[in-house]
Amino acid sequence: MGHAAVTTCHDQRCLGVERASESIRAALCCPSSRYRHLRSCHRWPSAWRRGHTGRVSATTQHQDVGIFGAGAAGLTAAYFSASQGARVCLYEKTNESGKKIQISGGTRCNILPGNVVLEEDFFCDAKPGCVRSIFGQWSLEECRHWLENEIGIEMTVEKETNKVFPVSNSGAEVRDRLLQSCLDTNNVTLQYSHDLESITWDEVSCMWLCRFSGSNDTVSHSRVIMATGGKSFPNLGTTGTGYAILESLGHTVSSTYPALTPLKGILPASEELSGVSLTSVDLSVKPTLGDAVVDNAQKSTTTTNKKKKKKNIKALHSKRHGFLFTHRGFSGPSVLDLSHMYTMAASRGQRNLPDFRVAWDLELTSSRLQDALSDPGQFGLTGKSHVTSLLRRSNIPLRLCKALCKESGIPDDRIIAELKKEERIKLLTNVTEYPLQVTGDEGYPKAEVTGGGVPLSELDCTTMESTIMPNLFICGELCDIHGRIGGFNFLFAWCSGRLAGIQAASSLQK
Numbered sequence: 001m002g003h004a005a006v007t008t009c010h011d012q013r014c015l016g017v018e019r020a021s022e023s024i025r026a027a028l029c030c031p032s033s034r035y036r037h038l039r040s041c042h043r044w045p046s047a048w049r050r051g052h053t054g055r056v057s058a059t060t061q062h063q064d065v066g067i068f069g070a071g072a073a074g075l076t077a078a079y080f081s082a083s084q085g086a087r088v089c090l091y092e093k094t095n096e097s098g099k100k101i102q103i104s105g106g107t108r109c110n111i112l113p114g115n116v117v118l119e120e121d122f123f124c125d126a127k128p129g130c131v132r133s134i135f136g137q138w139s140l141e142e143c144r145h146w147l148e149n150e151i152g153i154e155m156t157v158e159k160e161t162n163k164v165f166p167v168s169n170s171g172a173e174v175r176d177r178l179l180q181s182c183l184d185t186n187n188v189t190l191q192y193s194h195d196l197e198s199i200t201w202d203e204v205s206c207m208w209l210c211r212f213s214g215s216n217d218t219v220s221h222s223r224v225i226m227a228t229g230g231k232s233f234p235n236l237g238t239t240g241t242g243y244a245i246l247e248s249l250g251h252t253v254s255s256t257y258p259a260l261t262p263l264k265g266i267l268p269a270s271e272e273l274s275g276v277s278l279t280s281v282d283l284s285v286k287p288t289l290g291d292a293v294v295d296n297a298q299k300s301t302t303t304t305n306k307k308k309k310k311k312n313i314k315a316l317h318s319k320r321h322g323f324l325f326t327h328r329g330f331s332g333p334s335v336l337d338l339s340h341m342y343t344m345a346a347s348r349g350q351r352n353l354p355d356f357r358v359a360w361d362l363e364l365t366s367s368r369l370q371d372a373l374s375d376p377g378q379f380g381l382t383g384k385s386h387v388t389s390l391l392r393r394s395n396i397p398l399r400l401c402k403a404l405c406k407e408s409g410i411p412d413d414r415i416i417a418e419l420k421k422e423e424r425i426k427l428l429t430n431v432t433e434y435p436l437q438v439t440g441d442e443g444y445p446k447a448e449v450t451g452g453g454v455p456l457s458e459l460d461c462t463t464m465e466s467t468i469m470p471n472l473f474i475c476g477e478l479c480d481i482h483g484r485i486g487g488f489n490f491l492f493a494w495c496s497g498r499l500a501g502i503q504a505a506s507s508l509q510k
Contacts, residue, residue, distance in 0.1 A: 063089035063189060065504050066210060066221030068196045069242070070097035072490055073476025074227035075178045076497030077504070081225070082187035084505030089221070090182070091194040091212075093228070094237040098175030100229070103236075104448075104490070105163075109171035111147065111155065112494075113487040114162035116140050120319065121488050123340060124481040125254070126456035131481065133461035135495055143494050151177050161320075163486050199224055199245060201469055208471065223471045223504040227497065230450025230477035231256060242478050243453065250468045251454050254480045257347035258447030259340035260489075262331035264440035268430070269406040273325040273399055280395045281323040282359040283334040283436075284315040285341045288352040316341065320485060321362065325400075330436065337484045340451050343441050347452070356436035360404070361394040366432040373424060376416050383417030390416060391431065404430045449489045453480040463503035464496055471507065473500035 065081050067074050070092035078090045090097075101109060113121070118131050144164070147153050153174055154167040166173055182188040195213040202209050207220040228242030243253045267273050320333030341354045359365075372379055372390060379393045387410055391401040402412060408426035410419070419427075429435075444450070454474055458467055466472040475496035483489045 063087045063221060064508055065223045067225040067227060069227035069229055071229050072101055072493035073497035075182060076494050077225045077227055077475060077501035078182045078188050080498050080501030081505040082185035084502060086505035086508055087187055089189045089191060091191045093195045095192050097179055099236040100233060101175040102171040104171055107171050108165050108169045109174045110163045110165060110487040111174060111490055112144055112164035114157050114164060122481055122483045130456040130461045138495050138498060151181050153177055222508060225473040225500045225504055226478055227476045231444045232447040232450050234444055246454055251458055254452040254455055255347045256450055256452035257343040258441060258444045259449050259451035259482050260336045260485055261339050261447035262326060262442040263335055263339050263438050264329040266437040267325060268403040271403040274327045276325045276397050276399050278323045280321050280362045281334055282362050283318045283338060284357050285338045286313055286315040286355045287341060288354060333485050342438055344451055356438055358434045358436055359432045360396045364394040366428055369428055369431055384415050387414050387416055449482045450477050451482050453478050455480045464500040465503060473504050475500040
């Protein structure tokens with residue numbers, strides 16, 4: 001049942017992978033612009049990517065470091081740990097590594113952000129010092145240098161979005177080059193179709209004993225790195241089993257929730273607006289306090305301090321301005337950036353959910369719209385022009401203009417000069433501060449990342465080592481931190497995976 005591709009194995013099928021690796025390396029050395037063509041010309045051995053048939057017993061030898069999860073964080077941890085001289089065994093639950101890397105960014109793989117401001121680009125309940133400790137040891141520029149010069153991925157910045165992509169626009173290239181770089185260290189053994197069931201610390205041997213589903217074998221490792229990922233895209237095998245394993249070891253796991261996921265809701269005037277998109281909206285959300293919150297861990301209900309109800313809560317604004325109406329609600333960069341505010345509150349059982357507001361055109365402020373209604377001439381219109389004609393002079397699509405007028409109680413044929421006071425007030429609100437009616441979310445199947453997880457306060461953020469258990473490192477999506485859309489979650493995967501890999505290997509020498 002299990003599959004494995006092992007660099008030190010002498011099975012004939014593995015030797016086939018060794019011989020084929022020369023053509024693979026040749027393809028990987030080509031310029032990124034020709035990557036897709038050469039990749040399609042070569043018959044890339046499925047054993048190299050997915051493992052060969054036949055299980056290689058992991059009980060026959062001992063590797064220093066066991067890494068669970070061959071995604072972005074796990075592959076990075078394997079590379080750096082092996083580069084430090086540690087013998088590494090990298091386990092993957094499915095029959096292929098880096099599946100999420102391949103589909104990210106619509107398969108283009110937004111590998112990094114163009115720049116980063118930690119306080120604005122990451123969401124975390126931990127103290128700011130924890131986040132700074134993780135990112136402070138490897139700058140964005142150093143991370144990009146590693147990906148370009150050591151891993152061999154040619155990259156470019158998309159000016160419109162300030163996102164970094166591989167020149168090939170291929171997530172498959174990113175995965176392939178990471179995987180080949182791990183194999184090239186000659187210290188990494190890959191084990192596919194190994195679904196981790198439990199890890200137990202043995203105080204006598206000072207080793208981690210690891211068991212897998214469907215197997216009676218026990219594998220031992222001096223150091224363990226947990227990089228099993230979260231719950232987003234469960235069809236790829238990311239079901240969040242790592243959270244339960246870490247909880248069983250004594251770690252706290254903050255309530256998990258889908259983040260960077262589309263929202264469900266009622267569209268303006270309940271009109272059919274699916275497919276309508278905007279590029280210049282200002283989406284904001286104001287969290288609510290003073291709600292009854294159900295603590296899922298303790299199954300008890302507590303109420304926040306009443307004094308907090310009087311606190312002036314600042315609204316959060318999305319740094320992205322794209323917005324898309326879907327068949328069931330709302331999506332686009334601005335929505336994905338802030339959707340975690342809804343899903344987090346819902347997962348915690350809050351009765352009063354966050355208040356989302358939309359200004360449909362950044363340039364059409366409330367004061368400017370009032371001026372335009374009083375003097376339509378500044379838009380090249382007259383008092384006899386229709387209200388929808390005025391709105392169309394902005395960046396608001398016609399179908400949405402009509403829906404906003406309908407929700408404001410304004411007929412399609414209403415002219416500006418005949419606009420009633422109540423209609424004017426409602427229109428101003430609906431155009432510049434529309435209350436988005438959110439009723440749910442699309443959940444983990446469409447979430448780009450998982451919120452919640454192991455608090456950073458339970459990790460040494462200079463090493464990613466657990467403060468609860470010895471010789472245990474945790475990185476990637478298992479940690480209670482996530483970034484907004486734009487390559488920030490990959491940045492955390494690279495940085496946390498590197499820290500865990502280096503420290504796991506260096507601690508062996510102490």
